[in-house]
Amino acid sequence: MKVLIISGTNHKGSTYTIGRIAAEKLTSAENISEVFLPRDFGEFCCGCTSCIVKSAEKCPHYAKLAPVTELIDAADVLILTSPVYVYHCTGQMKALLDHYAWRWMSHRPDERMFRKQAVVVSTAAGAGVKSAMKDMADSCFFWGIPQTYRLGRAIAAVDWQSVKPEIKESIEKKADSIARKILKRQGKVPVTLKTRAFFMIMSLMQRNGWNKADEEYWKEKGWTGKRRPWK
Numbered sequence: 001m002k003v004l005i006i007s008g009t010n011h012k013g014s015t016y017t018i019g020r021i022a023a024e025k026l027t028s029a030e031n032i033s034e035v036f037l038p039r040d041f042g043e044f045c046c047g048c049t050s051c052i053v054k055s056a057e058k059c060p061h062y063a064k065l066a067p068v069t070e071l072i073d074a075a076d077v078l079i080l081t082s083p084v085y086v087y088h089c090t091g092q093m094k095a096l097l098d099h100y101a102w103r104w105m106s107h108r109p110d111e112r113m114f115r116k117q118a119v120v121v122s123t124a125a126g127a128g129v130k131s132a133m134k135d136m137a138d139s140c141f142f143w144g145i146p147q148t149y150r151l152g153r154a155i156a157a158v159d160w161q162s163v164k165p166e167i168k169e170s171i172e173k174k175a176d177s178i179a180r181k182i183l184k185r186q187g188k189v190p191v192t193l194k195t196r197a198f199f200m201i202m203s204l205m206q207r208n209g210w211n212k213a214d215e216e217y218w219k220e221k222g223w224t225g226k227r228r229p230w231k
């Protein structure tokens, strides 16, 4: 099983550490890849919408983004980690996610996404974990990933060393429970009713889509008919 950790900071703080703990419960170190933001991708979307209305290759940052995209495509499990910054994920994580708007189900999702699983990890000193995890989980859902697990915790600390042992223990337990589910579902990831329903709505809309690039893509894949990417 290949696991990719995308860290929403350059440093290996509490959030990255929890992501790494989860990854190591799933596979061996040689099967874990890591992307650090902004070290490995630090561009902001410039709003040209070329990726959406023309093609992903037309993004001015396409070449810089390509190595990250390749790692995402090759992974079975994506682990997105971000500390809470003012109630949300970090700006660099959001900037990366913005670059994949064209891959949302409302545009041109990649069929490999429908067989992956994801974990979103966040920590806060006090509050904001729920909204920061949602920032990342939204993209996972709209990319087509059918199962996304949430591993978030207010840790009452600003570094991992100061986190109380009982909090670390409860994080460990939650990571164990998520890892068990992922390992059980790997290879036959259940596609939820929510994903199926959203995909069906998109399928109807793409029969006469507003965006030619999307419409052609869906028709070519056979998704405006009965074919589905998870079958």
Ligand SMILES: Cc1cc2nc3c(=O)[nH]c(=O)nc-3n(C[C@H](O)[C@H](O)[C@H](O)COP(=O)(O)O)c2cc1C
Residues within 6 Å of the ligand: 009, 012, 013, 014, 015, 016, 082, 083, 084, 085, 086, 087, 088, 123, 124, 125, 126, 127, 128, 155, 157, 158, 159, 160
């Ligand atoms: C710019 C900034 C904004 C933050 N905003 C919040 C916040 O809204 N709520 C909160 O509880 N903690 C906030 N924190 C604290 C961090 O979320 C918390 O210490 C987190 O565990 C750090 O994770 P890390 O060790 O992975 O960097 C903020 C920290 C920084 C640097």
